[in-house]
Amino acid sequence: MILLAFEGTRRVWRRPWGVGLWTEQLYQLGVRSLTLANVTLLFTGMVLAVQTGYSLSAYGGQAFVGDIVALSVVRELGPVLTALMVAGRVGAGITAELGSMVVTEQVDALRALGTDPIKRLVVPRVGALIIALPCLTVLAITAALFGALLMAMFDVGQGRQYFLDHVFGALTVNDVVSGVGKSVFFAWFIGIIACHNGLNVRGGADGVGRATTETVVTSCLAVIVSDFFLTKLFLEVL
Amino acid sequence: MNEPSAAFLAFRDVHKSFGAKQVLRGVSLDVATGETVVVLGGSGSGKSVLLRHAIGLMRPDAGSVVVDGVDIARLPEAELLETRRKVGMLFQSGALFDSMNVRDNVAFALREHTDWSPERISVRVAEVLGRVDLAGTEELMPSDLSGGMRKRVALARATALAPRAILYDEPTTGLDPVTARTIDALIRSLQSGLGVTGVVVTHDIESAFRVADRMAFLHDGRIEFVGRPEDARDSGPPLLRRFLEEGGRVA
Numbered sequence: 174m175i176l177l178a179f180e181g182t183r184r185v186w187r188r189p190w191g192v193g194l195w196t197e198q199l200y201q202l203g204v205r206s207l208t209l210a211n212v213t214l215l216f217t218g219m220v221l222a223v224q225t226g227y228s229l230s231a232y233g234g235q236a237f238v239g240d241i242v243a244l245s246v247v248r249e250l251g252p253v254l255t256a257l258m259v260a261g262r263v264g265a266g267i268t269a270e271l272g273s274m275v276v277t278e279q280v281d282a283l284r285a286l287g288t289d290p291i292k293r294l295v296v297p298r299v300g301a302l303i304i305a306l307p308c309l310t311v312l313a314i315t316a317a318l319f320g321a322l323l324m325a326m327f328d329v330g331q332g333r334q335y336f337l338d339h340v341f342g343a344l345t346v347n348d349v350v351s352g353v354g355k356s357v358f359f360a361w362f363i364g365i366i367a368c369h370n371g372l373n374v375r376g377g378a379d380g381v382g383r384a385t386t387e388t389v390v391t392s393c394l395a396v397i398v399s400d401f402f403l404t405k406l407f408l409e410v411l
Numbered sequence: 412m413n414e415p416s417a418a419f420l421a422f423r424d425v426h427k428s429f430g431a432k433q434v435l436r437g438v439s440l441d442v443a444t445g446e447t448v449v450v451l452g453g454s455g456s457g458k459s460v461l462l463r464h465a466i467g468l469m470r471p472d473a474g475s476v477v478v479d480g481v482d483i484a485r486l487p488e489a490e491l492l493e494t495r496r497k498v499g500m501l502f503q504s505g506a507l508f509d510s511m512n513v514r515d516n517v518a519f520a521l522r523e524h525t526d527w528s529p530e531r532i533s534v535r536v537a538e539v540l541g542r543v544d545l546a547g548t549e550e551l552m553p554s555d556l557s558g559g560m561r562k563r564v565a566l567a568r569a570t571a572l573a574p575r576a577i578l579y580d581e582p583t584t585g586l587d588p589v590t591a592r593t594i595d596a597l598i599r600s601l602q603s604g605l606g607v608t609g610v611v612v613t614h615d616i617e618s619a620f621r622v623a624d625r626m627a628f629l630h631d632g633r634i635e636f637v638g639r640p641e642d643a644r645d646s647g648p649p650l651l652r653r654f655l656e657e658g659g660r661v662a
Contacts, residue, residue, distance in 0.1 A: 281468055282506035286520045286568075287495040289488070 174369045177291070181299055181365070184292040194297040202263045202298065203305025209262055210255045210309045211316040217250055218242065218317030222324035238329055239339030242321040247344060247352045251314035253400050256359035259306055260392040264367040267298055268388040271371025272381035280372065290372070299364030306360035307353045314352065351407040358403055362395040418477070419444040419576055419608045420465055420498075425474035427460055434460050436632030437474070444575075447602050447609035449619040449640075451654065452629035458612040459503070461629065462578050465610060466498050467491040479575070496524060499569030503581040505561035507553040507568070513540070514549035517568045524572065539567040543597060559590035566597060576608035577601065583618045595621040616658025628654070 225238045271294060274280050283290050318340060325336040370384040370391075418441035427435040434457040442448045452458045463469040464476050467483050475482045478494050486494075507516050517536045521527055527535070540546050543563040553561060562582060569577055579598065583591035595618050601607040602622075613619050619626065619640070626643045628636040628651040636647045644655055 277509070278502045278504055278506035279508055281463075282500075282502055282508070284468055284488075285466055285495060285500040285502075286523065287492045288519075288523055 174365055177295065177369050177372075178361075178365045180291050181295045181368075184289065184296050185300065187292065191293070191297055194293070195301055198297045198301035199305055201266075202259075202301050203309060206259055206262055206305070206309055207312065209258050210313040213254055213258050214246070214251060214313035214317040215320040217254060218246060218320030219324045221245065221250070221317070222321035223328050226325070226329035235329055235331070237339065238325055238331065239321070239336045240343035242325075243318065243340040243343045244348065246314055246317045246321070247348050249352070249400070249404075251317060252310050252352045252356045252359065253396060255310045255313045256306065256356060256363065256396045257393055259302075259309065259360075260363045260396060261389055263302065264363045264388045264392045265385045267364070267367035268371040268374075268385045269381055271368060272374035272384050275372060275374045276377050276381060295364075295368045295372075298368060299361065302360040302364040303357055306363075307356045310353055310356040347407075347411040351404075351411060354407060355400065355403045358399060359396050362399060363392045366392045366395060418442055419479055420610065421475075421477040422461065422464065423475045423477065425461070425464060425471045425476065427457070427464070427469065427471055433632055435464075435471070438629070438632070438634055440627055440634050440637065442576075442608060442610055444608055445602065445606045446624040447598065447611060447622055448625050448627055448637075449611045449613060449623035450627045450629055451613070451616075451619060451651070453654070454614075456629050457632060458629055459580050462500075462580055462610060462612050465578055466495060466500055492524075496520075496572055497575045499572070499574035499577045501562070501565050501569050501577060501579045501582055503584060505553075505558075505565040507556075507561055507565055509553045511553075512549065513545070513551050513553075513556075513564050516553070516564060517549075517571055519568065520572045535571060536567075539571050540564075542570070542600075543567045544593070559586050559593070562586065562590075562594060563597070566594070570601065570607075573605070574607065576610070579609060579611040579613070581613055581615075582611060583613065583615045591615065591618055592621075594618075598622045614658075616655055 221242050222238055225241050226235055229235050229237060280290050283293060322333065322336055325331040326333055367388045370388045374380045374384045420442040422438050422440045425435050425438040426433070438461060440448070450458050450461065460469060464471055465478065467486065467488070471484050475484045479497055481494065483491060483494050508519065511519070514536055517539060518532050521532045521535060536549065537546060540548060543566055545560060545563055545567065548560070548564070556564060582594050582598065586594065598609060598611065599622055602609055609622070611619070611622055623640045625637060626640050627634050628643070628647065630650060636643060636651050638647070643651055
């Protein structure tokens with residue numbers, strides 16, 4: 174997997190750039206994940222606002238709903254939940270697609286036609302994911318804050334401007350950089366794991382199924398575990 | 412490393428193992444320019460493995476594979492491009508790219524490795540599709556094609572760059588007799604019309620006799636016989652003669 178990451182990184186800088194392949198993957202991996210990521214985070218934001226409002230009401234601290242929701246969504250829940258959703262949808266899709274190409278000899282055919290499978294298949298997918306996931310994360314965070322705003326207004330009873338003042342008052346640039354920065358690393362992990370498992374499928378449909386499951390499990394674990402270390406890193410660095 | 416070789420393709424003492432299983436145990440075989448050699452052998456005898464060595468899809472554990480004077484056995488992947496432009500391969504399943512239509516499949520290598528204009532590529536695609544009797548199928552997807560059509564599109568794709576040699580992995584397996592004869596005729600016409608060197612791996616004895624200039628028999632990881640088809644039938648080793656007879660379709 175490390176070797177694949179190294180070889181892929183080397184090939185990014187080689188011509189041809191494959192703009193069409195990158196664009197296609199940005200659409201497949203990014204645009205088509207918009208609904209999943211935004212709906213997930215919209216409802217997460219709503220739940221978070223309701224739960225926080227309920228819990229803080231015992232201490233008279235409902236004023237801080239916006240602060241708590243903003244920090245938890247921007248720093249943690251936004252990047253992590255978006256990455257987990259993408260790992261399930263995109264990671265599984267990449268592994269299944271590449272695995273099917275392996276078992277039907279299409280990857281060998283690429284090589285036989287003088288084309289480098291890493292440059293053609295891995296680089297556009299991982300590259301597009303590294304661009305798409307931070308963008309998805311920003312949009313999903315926005316959806317979560319919108320969901321939280323709705324609940325703050327209609328469930329907790331706060332005014333729109335009051336909630337937004339608390340949200341933007343609590344957040345710093347470092348919070349946004351930390352949240353979005355983590356999603357770059359998550360994208361890289363998901364992409365490399367998915368491509369590696371896909372290109373190493375053995376057997377037929379059975380092998381593709383096993384590899385796909387393994388991709389979802391491994392990339393979800395990679396996101397969760399690396400989140401801890403990345404959080405510590407960003408806290409130290411920023 | 413360059414080696415002088417009269418043969419276009421030469422396997423020299425090629426060994427290949429997968430774990431504890433020794434598949435090739437010192438295979439040596441020369442294929443002269445412009446001839447078609449059929450490699451016969453039982454299931455699992457290593458025929459396809461041997462074929463894959465000829466284009467660098469597999470590397471030998473020991474021995475050398477010389478293609479047009481260049482030993483490709485230990486060439487880095489990036490340096491195999493020149494060899495792969497000279498040698499086309501027809502895969503057993505066709506291996507068409509199922510996300511692309513027929514036009515894009517056939518034009519794939521032309522777009523990757525030439526600076527031809529789109530018009531010139533279209534002309535070439537139509538020409539090679541016409542040669543396999545599939546003119547007008549450019550917009551079809553692989554899923555729209557029958558098994559025989561897939562093989563013919565794959566053959567068109569393999570010939571698009573005008574290779575000097577083509578490797579055929581079970582070209583007629585799973586096809587009806589009429590389609591199999593069509594594929595055999597295409598193999599012969601590529602050889603006689605364009606002088607393309609061919610290596611055919613097959614179980615189909617009838618097809619083997621139709622296309623072979625020479626036959627090689629792979630058994631127990633070694634080449635047990637190389638010679639003319641009539642010699643294989645009349646004076647080949649007993650195991651080969653039994654293999655041919657049990658093919659059941661030899662006249």
